[in-house]
Amino acid sequence: xxxxxxxxxxxAIYAILGVSLNLVVGYTGLLxxxxxxxxxxxxxxxxxxxxxxxxxxxxxxxxxxxxxxxxSFLIGVVLSKLKGDYYALGTFGFNTIVxxxxxxxxxxxxxxxxIPGISKPELFGINFANNFNFLVxxxxxxxxxxxxxxxxxxxxxxxxxxxxxxxxxxxxVFGYNTLYFKLVIFVISAAMAAxxxxxxxSYITFIDSSSFQLTESMFILAIIILGGLANLRGSILGxxxxxxxxxxxxxxxxxxxxxxxxxxVVYGIILILLMLYRPQGLIGEYKL
Amino acid sequence: xxxxxxxxxxxxxxxxxxxxxxxxxxxxxxxxxIIGPNGSGKTTxxxxxxxVLEMDSGEIIIDGAKKITRILPHQVSFYGxxxxxxxxxxxxxxxxxxxxxVVVTERNVFSSLFEKHTEYHHKIAEEVxxxxxxxxxxxxxxxxxxxxxxxxxxxxxxxxxxxxxxLFDEPFAGLFLEMRKIVSIIIQELKQENKTVVLIEHDxxxxxxLCDHIFVMNEGKLLAEGKPESVLEKREIIEAYLGx
Amino acid sequence: MGILPQLILNSIIAGxxxxxxxxxxxLIYGATKFFNLAHGIMAAIGGYAVFYFAKTLxxxxxxxxxxxxxxxxxxxxxxxxxxxxxxxxRKASSMVLFVASLGAMTVLQAIIxxxxxxxxxxxxxxxxxxxxxxILGGVITQTQLVILLSAALVMAGLVALLYKTQFGKAVRAxxxxxxxxxxxGINTNKIIGYVFFIGSAIAGLTGILVGFDxxxxxxxxxxxLLKGVIASIVGxxxxxxxxxxxxxxxxxxxxxxxxxxxxxxxxxxAFALLITFLIFRPRGIMNK
Numbered sequence: 001x002x003x004x005x006x007x008x009x010x011x012a013i014y015a016i017l018g019v020s021l022n023l024v025v026g027y028t029g030l031l032x033x034x035x036x037x038x039x040x041x042x043x044x045x046x047x048x049x050x051x052x053x054x055x056x057x058x059x060x061x062x063x064x065x066x067x068x069x070x071x072s073f074l075i076g077v078v079l080s081k082l083k084g085d086y087y088a089l090g091t092f093g094f095n096t097i098v099x100x101x102x103x104x105x106x107x108x109x110x111x112x113x114x115i116p117g118i119s120k121p122e123l124f125g126i127n128f129a130n131n132f133n134f135l136v137x138x139x140x141x142x143x144x145x146x147x148x149x150x151x152x153x154x155x156x157x158x159x160x161x162x163x164x165x166x167x168x169x170x171x172x173v174f175g176y177n178t179l180y181f182k183l184v185i186f187v188i189s190a191a192m193a194a195x196x197x198x199x200x201x202s203y204i205t206f207i208d209s210s211s212f213q214l215t216e217s218m219f220i221l222a223i224i225i226l227g228g229l230a231n232l233r234g235s236i237l238g239x240x241x242x243x244x245x246x247x248x249x250x251x252x253x254x255x256x257x258x259x260x261x262x263x264x265v266v267y268g269i270i271l272i273l274l275m276l277y278r279p280q281g282l283i284g285e286y287k288l
Numbered sequence: 289x290x291x292x293x294x295x296x297x298x299x300x301x302x303x304x305x306x307x308x309x310x311x312x313x314x315x316x317x318x319x320x321x322i323i324g325p326n327g328s329g330k331t332t333x334x335x336x337x338x339x340v341l342e343m344d345s346g347e348i349i350i351d352g353a354k355k356i357t358r359i360l361p362h363q364v365s366f367y368g369x370x371x372x373x374x375x376x377x378x379x380x381x382x383x384x385x386x387x388x389x390v391v392v393t394e395r396n397v398f399s400s401l402f403e404k405h406t407e408y409h410h411k412i413a414e415e416v417x418x419x420x421x422x423x424x425x426x427x428x429x430x431x432x433x434x435x436x437x438x439x440x441x442x443x444x445x446x447x448x449x450x451x452x453x454x455l456f457d458e459p460f461a462g463l464f465l466e467m468r469k470i471v472s473i474i475i476q477e478l479k480q481e482n483k484t485v486v487l488i489e490h491d492x493x494x495x496x497x498l499c500d501h502i503f504v505m506n507e508g509k510l511l512a513e514g515k516p517e518s519v520l521e522k523r524e525i526i527e528a529y530l531g532x
Numbered sequence: 533m534g535i536l537p538q539l540i541l542n543s544i545i546a547g548x549x550x551x552x553x554x555x556x557x558x559l560i561y562g563a564t565k566f567f568n569l570a571h572g573i574m575a576a577i578g579g580y581a582v583f584y585f586a587k588t589l590x591x592x593x594x595x596x597x598x599x600x601x602x603x604x605x606x607x608x609x610x611x612x613x614x615x616x617x618x619x620x621x622r623k624a625s626s627m628v629l630f631v632a633s634l635g636a637m638t639v640l641q642a643i644i645x646x647x648x649x650x651x652x653x654x655x656x657x658x659x660x661x662x663x664x665x666x667i668l669g670g671v672i673t674q675t676q677l678v679i680l681l682s683a684a685l686v687m688a689g690l691v692a693l694l695y696k697t698q699f700g701k702a703v704r705a706x707x708x709x710x711x712x713x714x715x716x717g718i719n720t721n722k723i724i725g726y727v728f729f730i731g732s733a734i735a736g737l738t739g740i741l742v743g744f745d746x747x748x749x750x751x752x753x754x755x756x757l758l759k760g761v762i763a764s765i766v767g768x769x770x771x772x773x774x775x776x777x778x779x780x781x782x783x784x785x786x787x788x789x790x791x792x793x794x795x796x797x798x799x800x801x802a803f804a805l806l807i808t809f810l811i812f813r814p815r816g817i818m819n820k
Contacts, residue, residue: 031627081811085567085626089761090810093803096758100800111796156393157400159382163390166379173338174391174449175365184397214754218634225631257649264642271635272615275628286381288628 012138018235020192026229029165034091037098038190040212042197057121061198072190102209114208228284291316297346306332308508321499329508368452385426388413416444537669547783548683553760554775556734562707566626570636572757574604578736579743608732645750655743768816
């Protein structure tokens, strides 16, 4: 039971990551493979503030979002000059650079040694070391992020995003400054990823740079492709699937070091099969 | 009065002049046709006027006042210009209704976040979709429409802009008779509302029927201009076409 | 003087390695126009195959190398035949191909890790007792000399292939416009298959050389590939000499860049170079 709760918390965190990335990739059509960078910004902000100062969890969360907004704004401005394949490549680059900062700014992040001893949130005296309470907190955030995303997607703004995905020049000609729209959604998406990062840091109580590499960004991308692009519930479903999958594999009984790799094998095969036979994912409406 | 004027407009691709020192004047409230063989630069001209392409040199003057050397795509609608595309560019995976709504809603990034939909926008959408006969199909995805319906949807989208100048790039191409009639009526109605229409077409009959004034282009240059009847009689025009 | 000659030498060697990757990548990208993430894995396959054949099975080193390259070719060719070709037939977008290649890369990388563990291994028989040569104040190993030679040979060979043979002509035609090439009667799918064969062979060879030089690990493919891509873009995509130029520029920028700071920043520096070019000179050095 305790293990189920653990899985559920991870699910909630990845669902937030998936939903937020889907806004950029699925709805706006921007192949962004740098989400882990903003995830990391949130995680490190919370980790550093909670271990080195008296700042509480919720304040660190807000600050994490603010930093993610600033960083993503700069990255977004640079990325706006890139098209197609070069855009994706540019995002690879930024993920690598931000990861480089996490790894090498050892004074701040302790690099590969990581930051241990991150405390839990404090709110009305609720004991968040009790994982069930933390799960509720995580789910509340997921619900908030989900409804915020739905709000964005159903607004006129969201409709313009989809048009950008379909034909950016065509919608521009009708009076829409597509640069601004792309920048804003990129920043919103990054802020949400930072929230997931803060939750992650406080839950696991220890973080290090290895969680925020390119491969993590690719994993989040896999979640939303599996669940279905441009479908928020699909991203939640995708997160559920990809969190539960390793557990199913566990039943097959691979030795533990092989198990992590088998997970990757399965992820990879799923991606290939999806592209070949069902590019719209589980419940997606938009075919890549 | 002139609503659009170009002065020595030039656009090159790989050293080839697609538009070669073109200077034309489009009169307000008229239907102006542009004809010429394939590759004569007609679509390039429209692309330059609508900000899709950047000119190499020259000037575009809107409403006798604003001189422009660089139009950004999203500024085009502020100049009161809208257009359709030769190879239909719709928002494929969006519904017919959304294809219209998306161009009439709030343009400011932040305001659009807080706008869901209003009666006003839906009224406009219904009005233009009824005009082209696509209101019943409003919830279908654009990608599922027939070719003719897609062209009509593009025209409806342009109409929804309530612009002053309409640039139509081969709006009749590939349409059957009934749909041609619809488009023809729409264009004539625009003229009655004192709007300006610029029309690229290959069908000479339609040109004669609709246009007040035509330009003939060839190899990026202006070959001739004037009233359709007089221009179309000139020998060199016929030769330019036959030589294509 | 001191360290300068060694730095220059290191830069040249790095440049040679990146040249090899860029050549293989450029060849395939030119013909297929999508970022094949799995290309890097061919390098890993080459390296690990040699490890298996030479160290585990005890075969003669040269035989192992030939087998290693052959295996890389086969896998690359197979990927095209069973995944990319069916997708191309379906007119899949380059995004779909990219994601499929992401899946393939993930699977293959994980399989390598399962079979050989994620530990760093080296291919050289006697580490540290390789023949050394001194050139102008800097030291270079035998393997590194071979790397330089290989880069030169492969480049020469590729230029000859592309510009002096019928096959090369067909490849260039496809790179210019696949549609047109097919219309004029070129069997594009067959030629592309061969392109994958050759490109993967080059990648496999690169992996083997890197294996002898520093060693092998499952992740080596991705990082080599990214460097190769950076080199291609900086030098000018689709241009053989551009790829070479970009590769050496990258090698120099990386090695001089980390002169005074930790070597861990190498990747970040590489991507910073990429992003600089993407913003200011996206067509690369060689293209106008």
